[in-house]
Amino acid sequence: QKEVEQDPGPLSVPEGAIVSLNCTYSNSAFQYFMWYRQYSRKGPELLMYTYSSGNKEDGRFTAQVDKSSKYISLFIRDSQPSDSATYLCAMSGRDDKIIFGKGTRLHILP
Amino acid sequence: SQTIHQWPATLVQPVGSPLSLECTVEGTSNPNLYWYRQAAGRGLQLLFYSVGIGQISSEVPQNLSASRPQDRQFILSSKKLLLSDSGFYLCAWSPPIPPLSSYNEQFFGPGTRLTVL
Numbered sequence: 552q553k554e555v556e557q558d559p560g561p562l563s564v565p566e567g568a569i570v571s572l573n574c575t576y577s578n579s580a581f582q583y584f585m586w587y588r589q590y591s592r593k594g595p596e597l598l599m600y601t602y603s604s605g606n607k608e609d610g611r612f613t614a615q616v617d618k619s620s621k622y623i624s625l626f627i628r629d630s631q632p633s634d635s636a637t638y639l640c641a642m643s644g645r646d647d648k649i650i651f652g653k654g655t656r657l658h659i660l661p
Numbered sequence: 662s663q664t665i666h667q668w669p670a671t672l673v674q675p676v677g678s679p680l681s682l683e684c685t686v687e688g689t690s691n692p693n694l695y696w697y698r699q700a701a702g703r704g705l706q707l708l709f710y711s712v713g714i715g716q717i718s719s720e721v722p723q724n725l726s727a728s729r730p731q732d733r734q735f736i737l738s739s740k741k742l743l744l745s746d747s748g749f750y751l752c753a754w755s756p757p758i759p760p761l762s763s764y765n766e767q768f769f770g771p772g773t774r775l776t777v778l
Contacts, residue, residue, distance in 0.1 A: 559702065583764040594751050594769030595705070602764065639705065649767060653704035 554578050557640055557652030565660050570627040574640035574652045577621065581642040581650075584616045586625045589637045589654065598638070599625070630659045663688035667752050667770040674777055680725075680739040682773050684752030687733065692754040694735040695767060696727055700748040711735060712757070747777045 557574045564570055572586075583602055587595035601607045604618045613626040623642075627634055640652040664687045674680060686692050696708040707720045709727035717727050724743060728736045735752055752770040759765030 557704075585764065592772070592774070594753075594772050596769065597766050600764045600766070641705075643764070648707065648710075651705035653702065 554650050555640065555642060555652045558655055559653050561656040561658055563658040563660055564630060566630060566632060568630050568659075570625075570630050570634070570657060570659075572625040572627075572638050572640075572655050572657070574623050575621055576623070576642055576650075578642070578644070578650075579618075579621070580644040582645065583643045584614070584623050585641040585643075585649070586612075586614055587639040587641060587651075589639060591636075595639055632659045632661050635659045663754070663768065665752060665754055665768060665770040667750075667773050669773060670771065671774045672776070674742050674775065676744055676777055677741050680737070680742050680746070680775070682737040682750055682752075682775075684735040684737075684770055685733055686735075686754045689733070689754070689756065691732060691757045693757060693765075694729060695753040695755075696735065696737050697751040697753065697769075698748045699751060699772075705751070709737070742777045744777050747775055749774050 555576045585600040586598045588598045589595040599609055599614045601614045601616045604616045607614045611628045615624040635658050637654040637656050639654040641649045643649045666685050694711045697705045698708055699705050709717055709719055711717050711729045714729050724739055726738050750773045753767040755765045755767045
């Protein structure tokens with residue numbers, strides 16, 4: 552079983568829709584849960600991170616962590632064409648090593 | 662503010678040729694430095710990381726090597742490229758000491774797209 556599983560997509564949704572992106576993981580030692588956004592031919596940039604379980608909201612973005620189910624989600628409300636990108640989930644424990652998911656390609660259709 | 666540079670942006674090399682990719686960071690001291698490779702359908706794979714000059718840890722055994730000759734310079738090399746070395750190479754940095762009770766964010770450079778023919 553891979554440490555982090557993420558559906559690669561692509562996921563296409565109409566503008567204004569709510570987007571749900573998910574990852575599962577197997578290592579119970581993970582404490583930090585991150586979402587990176589990567590535009591085509593660019594480096595990833597941190598979108599949000601959450602420590603342990605719970606929700607975190609930042610504007611149109613909400614990150615959720617369910618440690619009991621080893622499941623994390625990113626919700627995007629009122630999706631915009633500029634949200635079209637690859638979204639990578641990532642996790643780390645007490646060290647600085649980050650394990651990334653493969654990324655989900657998201658297309659927001661105008 | 663801190664910035665991270667990578668060059669070249671794109672590179673096309675024949676099989677068996679050498680490789681040298683460079684990464685430099687500005688605006689910080691003693692950063693942790695990382696080399697990742699992003700291949701199609703395989704996600705981001707950590708190749709090397711460094712906590713200081715001359716200190717390199719390898720995560721994946723392969724025909725690549727890394728060096729850190731200066732505090733803010735990280736170089737990825739190969740003596741002979743393989744077809745399987747094609748991919749998007751990303752350099753990243755993080756502060757030497759993470760913020761208290763917080764995630765030690767890694768900041769990525771713009772990447773180098775390498776095609777081995």
